[in-house]
Amino acid sequence: MNDYDLIIGGSSEIGLSIIKKLAGNGRNVLYTYHHNASAVTEIEAWADGKPGRTIAIKIDIRSAQDVECLVSYIASKKIRISSLVYNTGLTNDKLFRMMSEEDFNSVMDVNLYGCFRICKALIDNLAVQRGSIVFISSVSGMTGKIGQVNYSCSKAGLIALCRNLALEYASVGLRVNCIAPGFIKTKMLDKIPEENMKIMKKNIPLKRIGSPSDVANAVYFLISEESSYMTGQTLIVDGGLLMR
Amino acid sequence: MKTTNRETDRNEISSIIAEILEEEFVLFEENAKLVEDIGLDSMGFLELAIQIQRSFGTIIPNEEWKSIITIQDLLDTIEKKQQKDE
Numbered sequence: 001m002n003d004y005d006l007i008i009g010g011s012s013e014i015g016l017s018i019i020k021k022l023a024g025n026g027r028n029v030l031y032t033y034h035h036n037a038s039a040v041t042e043i044e045a046w047a048d049g050k051p052g053r054t055i056a057i058k059i060d061i062r063s064a065q066d067v068e069c070l071v072s073y074i075a076s077k078k079i080r081i082s083s084l085v086y087n088t089g090l091t092n093d094k095l096f097r098m099m100s101e102e103d104f105n106s107v108m109d110v111n112l113y114g115c116f117r118i119c120k121a122l123i124d125n126l127a128v129q130r131g132s133i134v135f136i137s138s139v140s141g142m143t144g145k146i147g148q149v150n151y152s153c154s155k156a157g158l159i160a161l162c163r164n165l166a167l168e169y170a171s172v173g174l175r176v177n178c179i180a181p182g183f184i185k186t187k188m189l190d191k192i193p194e195e196n197m198k199i200m201k202k203n204i205p206l207k208r209i210g211s212p213s214d215v216a217n218a219v220y221f222l223i224s225e226e227s228s229y230m231t232g233q234t235l236i237v238d239g240g241l242l243m244r
Numbered sequence: 245m246k247t248t249n250r251e252t253d254r255n256e257i258s259s260i261i262a263e264i265l266e267e268e269f270v271l272f273e274e275n276a277k278l279v280e281d282i283g284l285d286s287m288g289f290l291e292l293a294i295q296i297q298r299s300f301g302t303i304i305p306n307e308e309w310k311s312i313i314t315i316q317d318l319l320d321t322i323e324k325k326q327q328k329d330e
Contacts, residue, residue, distance in 0.1 A: 171291055
């Protein structure tokens, strides 16, 4: 079997958790990373003896040439991509009045345009496999947040991209869904002062910050046959935060 | 590798198109035009491209679809690609 799940952005905490969830359950995973080589070492050590195989590829999703190289690699190894998870993203928070067009575009380029690039390159292959696509969006894409115009727009864009692709490709059996995580315990949250974290936790109905595995579990569900009647949806994984 | 028999391929394509259009099977003549005579729209072409890849293992890039007007053009393209792969 040469079927693989492709994770774009595998070296973040959420990415690692997704890879472990999938490969730990016998799925083969091809994942990309940009500069975090230590995460690749961690996965290599972890993956030894696990039921699913893992392959790491270094790419910069902002580069059309890198995306082309990834597609060529997939073709040369006769890999069939059965699902795509777009998990890469960055923040560059600033109040709108301080945000330059460059600040805006730098976030959009990775979080949204990169997703467009990879989908454009692989969507027909995924459709032929009757595959599944999952975008990791954010609750920030569904609400406003001070200082996150660029991030919020990019994540809202992913939700819109998901709905449109879901509609266009439903007739050929390709499913496209989104996950909108709330506060997840990652390095991104380390920047938030302890006092603010306490207030945040109080506001979450389930009274805890989510873990990367909460997101990985949702990914596993959305790429599996268990969700075969779902497309164009955004699964909110936020401990109930958006209900408030 | 699937058969390259032209009649069988024409039958297969007609069957794919019937499924896309959700209509009764009709064996299309080679000179039938995909848009004017058969009524495929852009979504129909998307489905046709994917189904041809599934049935024949043949990838027809977007830019090549512009010059595929008839069933004959489509059969020629598939044949050429299959010969190239052999």
